[in-house]
Amino acid sequence: MAKVDSFNLLFNEMSKSAKRLEELLALIGLLYIGKQAITLTYHLINGCRIHFFSKLWPQNLSLYGEWAVITGGSDGIGKAFAYALAKRNVNLLLIARQEEKLINVASDLVTKFGVKVEILSADFVERLQTYKKIDDKLVNKEIGILINNVAALPLTLSLFHRISRNEHLGVLDVNLASMLVMTSKILPSMVERRKGLIINVSSTAGLFPIPFMATYSSSKAYMDFFSRALNYEYRNYGVTVQSLVPNHVPKDSSVGDYRKRILNFFKPHTMTFAENALSTVGYTPQTSGYWMHDMVNWFSQSIPDCIRIRLAAYFVRKHFSESEID
Numbered sequence: 001m002a003k004v005d006s007f008n009l010l011f012n013e014m015s016k017s018a019k020r021l022e023e024l025l026a027l028i029g030l031l032y033i034g035k036q037a038i039t040l041t042y043h044l045i046n047g048c049r050i051h052f053f054s055k056l057w058p059q060n061l062s063l064y065g066e067w068a069v070i071t072g073g074s075d076g077i078g079k080a081f082a083y084a085l086a087k088r089n090v091n092l093l094l095i096a097r098q099e100e101k102l103i104n105v106a107s108d109l110v111t112k113f114g115v116k117v118e119i120l121s122a123d124f125v126e127r128l129q130t131y132k133k134i135d136d137k138l139v140n141k142e143i144g145i146l147i148n149n150v151a152a153l154p155l156t157l158s159l160f161h162r163i164s165r166n167e168h169l170g171v172l173d174v175n176l177a178s179m180l181v182m183t184s185k186i187l188p189s190m191v192e193r194r195k196g197l198i199i200n201v202s203s204t205a206g207l208f209p210i211p212f213m214a215t216y217s218s219s220k221a222y223m224d225f226f227s228r229a230l231n232y233e234y235r236n237y238g239v240t241v242q243s244l245v246p247n248h249v250p251k252d253s254s255v256g257d258y259r260k261r262i263l264n265f266f267k268p269h270t271m272t273f274a275e276n277a278l279s280t281v282g283y284t285p286q287t288s289g290y291w292m293h294d295m296v297n298w299f300s301q302s303i304p305d306c307i308r309i310r311l312a313a314y315f316v317r318k319h320f321s322e323s324e325i326d
Ligand SMILES: NC(=O)c1ccc[n+]([C@@H]2O[C@H](COP(=O)([O-])OP(=O)(O)OC[C@H]3O[C@@H](n4cnc5c(N)ncnc54)[C@H](OP(=O)(O)O)[C@@H]3O)[C@@H](O)[C@H]2O)c1
Pocket: 071, 072, 073, 074, 075, 076, 077, 078, 095, 096, 097, 098, 099, 101, 122, 123, 124, 125, 149, 150, 151, 152, 174, 201, 202, 203, 204, 205, 245, 246, 247, 248, 249, 250, 251
């Protein structure tokens, strides 16, 4: 009988402890779900504010100043920014290497929008020569907007040691030195006028490390950190510095047919992208520039690094199969 009593006592004690453990686990679960719900709600509201409400109350970008400078402004995202700004009556200085492409874009912009467009054919790898030419072009221009968009990847993607040191340094010249030098040339006059906008086009590749693209990926991380730090430094000087971290934005040969691709949410047309990105100015210091890309970036941040780095390596292998990765 005494044995049964002590067994009952032990059983009762154990079920009480199990109940307490169950309650504790339920509380932890509730707190976790609450935290996730709050985070999700915050991201949804903030996402709507950045990508949808911003379109209802867009900033008047022509108020920043008469001119915008776009590095890499003859193709892809840079060219789309040129069209989007010309539409807003901003004059443009476009910098890229191939003169013919620059001439074509410039004459189309002048014809369509009646803005002033100046071009500069220069290679950011040739540092001193290029910056001297840029100095000459900047004289007597009120630059309200600077878009540091130009970027380079090594010619082939491979293990770090298989790519020449000069090529790695060239990537840094184009991606980083260009941004630093252009910013240091143009920012002082913006501070003086207490007005200015700098958009630095980084990449999703800068949000976490991408194997076989180490130099590019880390240069994009630098751009992102640099932009957000500067945005804080100059918040009281009327200068906004925005970091754009786009996902995939395929290059389009024609700027005109972008409405056909308007429903392709994962791969926006460069024009859709540029229009969306410009509408976020003043609403956030960092964005992918496009609502679906922000959702993808947000989701990818919840994946542990050990998995997303592997996934990134897999995609690089798949999409750049002609490279010498293995
Ligand atoms: N497209 C995407 O999917 C994507 C995704 C994430 C981030 N991004 C970022 O977005 C930016 C634009 O990318 P994109 O794909 O639109 O580029 P893109 O279509 O290849 O255009 C690059 C532009 O830069 C110029 N350029 C290239 N190298 C140059 C150099 N050494 N000196 C001067 N100009 C040079 C090119 O003209 P020339 O060849 O005539 O010089 C062209 O105008 C980059 O910063 C990129 O990292 C793009």
